[in-house]
Amino acid sequence: MSDRSADGAGGAGDGGSWPPVRRLADWDASRLRSLADAFETPLYVLDLDRARANYRRLAAAFPDAEIAYAAKANGLVDLLRVLCADGATIECASAGEVYRAREAGIPGDLIRYTAVNPPERDLEYVVDAWREDPTLTITAGAWDTVRRLAELGYGGRLCLRVTPGVGAGHHAAVRTGGDATFGLPADRLVETARDAVDRGLDLVGLHAHVGSGVLDADQRAAHRRFVARVADLVTEVCDATGSLDLVSVGGGFGVPYRSDETPLALDALANATRAALADVDARLSIEPGRYLVADAGVLLTEANTVKETPTTRVVGVDAGMTTLLRPALYDASHAVRPLAPDAPDRETISQTVSGPVCESADLICADRSFPRVERGELLAVGNAGAYGYEMTSTYNARPRPATVVVDGSDARLARRRESLSDLARLEVATGREVVE
Numbered sequence: 274m275s276d277r278s279a280d281g282a283g284g285a286g287d288g289g290s291w292p293p294v295r296r297l298a299d300w301d302a303s304r305l306r307s308l309a310d311a312f313e314t315p316l317y318v319l320d321l322d323r324a325r326a327n328y329r330r331l332a333a334a335f336p337d338a339e340i341a342y343a344a345k346a347n348g349l350v351d352l353l354r355v356l357c358a359d360g361a362t363i364e365c366a367s368a369g370e371v372y373r374a375r376e377a378g379i380p381g382d383l384i385r386y387t388a389v390n391p392p393e394r395d396l397e398y399v400v401d402a403w404r405e406d407p408t409l410t411i412t413a414g415a416w417d418t419v420r421r422l423a424e425l426g427y428g429g430r431l432c433l434r435v436t437p438g439v440g441a442g443h444h445a446a447v448r449t450g451g452d453a454t455f456g457l458p459a460d461r462l463v464e465t466a467r468d469a470v471d472r473g474l475d476l477v478g479l480h481a482h483v484g485s486g487v488l489d490a491d492q493r494a495a496h497r498r499f500v501a502r503v504a505d506l507v508t509e510v511c512d513a514t515g516s517l518d519l520v521s522v523g524g525g526f527g528v529p530y531r532s533d534e535t536p537l538a539l540d541a542l543a544n545a546t547r548a549a550l551a552d553v554d555a556r557l558s559i560e561p562g563r564y565l566v567a568d569a570g571v572l573l574t575e576a577n578t579v580k581e582t583p584t585t586r587v588v589g590v591d592a593g594m595t596t597l598l599r600p601a602l603y604d605a606s607h608a609v610r611p612l613a614p615d616a617p618d619r620e621t622i623s624q625t626v627s628g629p630v631c632e633s634a635d636l637i638c639a640d641r642s643f644p645r646v647e648r649g650e651l652l653a654v655g656n657a658g659a660y661g662y663e664m665t666s667t668y669n670a671r672p673r674p675a676t677v678v679v680d681g682s683d684a685r686l687a688r689r690r691e692s693l694s695d696l697a698r699l700e701v702a703t704g705r706e707v708v709e
């Protein structure tokens with residue numbers, strides 16, 4: 274693994290080699306047009322250099338921390354390899370993500386598995402993986418998960434996930450830190466820690482996750498309160514069961530989606546985190562997902578229908594909620610940019626970009642002002658690198674898009690587009706008997 278500090282230039286937010294934000298306008302339109310020509314649309318484009326830059330900026334702000342990339346933001350194997358080569362470990366939210374990390378050749382000591390209401394099949398898979406590579410770490414968020422792991426014979430590295438009762442984030446649906454679903458209630462923590470140790474598990478850390486999309490000063494203040502609460506809880510556990518190696522404060526580092534939002538004040542967040550943990554004698558671990566990949570990706574889509582209505586101009590495109598769910602799920606705002614060479618000279622009008630799915634939520638954006646788009650032209654959708662492809666579906670029997678990876682001047686297909694026959698592949702032939 275390369276040395277995190279090897280690239281001495283740049284640093285948190287200094288605008289050097291790791292500029293704090295990459296807006297959609299910063300992407301080269303002619304390159305995006307040629308990728309769409311070569312690989313067709315809808316197409317996800319992921320720039321590995323940008324993911325590296327984001328990683329290095331974060332590593333510079335948190336020089337001694339473990340950085341565990343939350344693979345659920347974007348689990349592309351190429352990306353996992355690139356981040357691990359820079360020093361990341363991989364945070365997995367399911368057995369499937371553990372499987373993908375192992376397929377990518379990532380060793381157990383770089384794999385963290387966080388079990389949220391884990392199906393038995395997931396636990397069995399991960400415990401089997403641990404038998405093959407006893408260095409992996411499991412995080413449990415419920416007392417009975419600890420018991421089930423012990424019953425499966427697991428005696429490996431364990432972190433306990435606690436609900437600190439303080440959440441933060443861009444939308445109520447993602448403020449997990451305050452939500453009882455995701456961790457042990459704080460008042461059961463010490464008892465569960467003792468129980469885990471009694472059952473022969475190797476208790477190595479405490480984990481909590483605040484939520485997602487911490488960006489502005491208020492959310493940073495909430496994050497700081499959250500970390501302070503975690504610090505108190507670590508002390509309680511250490512007093513009961515002895516020292517811990519790791520204290521993970523999760524992810525949630527936000528990125529600006531709208532043009533009026535400013536980038537996260539990373540150094541301020543890092544300093545506040547360090548200050549809140551000053552008395553804790555365990556290595557800090559952070560779990561960024563979105564922060565590392567959101568602005569490393571764009572989605573390319575083509576306008577197939579253009580329609581004037583009394584209130585807006587509707588641009589129908591070949592990407593929608595099955596390609597990028599965030600607008601429908603969270604009302605998320607993603608920048609949209611027409612890629613026609615003369616687009617900057619065109620008149621700016623209100624347009625609604627909608628997809629091909631028969632749902633009124635199937636929108637990329639509504640009543641947004643940007644240069645007029647004509648049928649057959651390309652649009653780029655910004656900040657699509659995180660929670661984009663991972664949330665795709667085949668609803669309305671829409672095949673999933675392809676992904677192209679850009680690495681310096683190279684571009685190659687990383688994941689092919691689904692075909693129509695892929696859509697029927699998993700269906701079991703029934704012989705068409707009629708059930709009376």
Ligand SMILES: *Cc1c(COP(=O)(O)O)cnc(C)c1O
Pocket residue numbers: 343345346364366387482484485486523524525526560561562563564
């Ligand atoms: C989703 C998740 C993350 C990453 O969240 P981001 O907002 O993408 O940084 C980190 N840790 C856990 C446990 C998560 O569930």
